[in-house]
Ligand code: FES
């Protein structure tokens with residue numbers, strides 16, 4: 001489903017994967033903790049597990065932490 | 070609601086003050102000391118300026134620590150119409166160092182199954198993985214000493 005707002009821009013989507021990344025998709029302004037800003041069409045995988053070695057981005061570390069029983 | 074919250078009215082509009090949200094950006098009193106004077110009690114004097122001027126300055130508040138409502142319902146409907154245009158501004162995702170991801174504006178948040186998750190206009194999403202209320206941040210990151218750019 002695509003929702004359009006008045007300016008014709010699609011509402012950006014945030015997808016949360018369980019014990020995994022937060023995926024941000026769409027047109028929005030992204031601001032890092034060092035203050036860099038980009039305003040454009042993005043597709044970003046942010047670490048949501050807390051363990052990435054390349055924060056704020058997901059570096060797949062979350063997969064290694066799955067405890068198999 | 071937090072007890073420190075206050076409201077002030079001039080009969081036409083009511084201005085709300087949420088001290089917890091105030092980051093002391095000082096826009097209000099630099100713009101309109103006749104109304105917003107932190108050195109005075111009560112610090113907001115609703116008779117200090119015309120309603121239009123008060124609304125203009127309330128809108129400058131960057132954290133919504135100040136908000137307003139018309140006392141008359143019809144006027145509020147008009148207000149929300151005006152606001153929805155302003156709020157169609159670009160959504161923002163901001164990384165808080167050693168803390169959550171802050172989302173502002175229009176976002177659709179969905180879970181792994183594609184189900185939409187209800188959220189506030191400003192949402193804090195947990196990045197540390199330790200929140201007891203995922204996907205939202207519940208402040209646990211500061212107890213666990215989460216470090217992350
Ligand atoms: S979510 Fe992938 S590394 Fe943290």
Ligand code: FES
Nearest residue numbers: 195196197206210
């Ligand atoms: S980032 Fe705040 S609880 Fe995880």
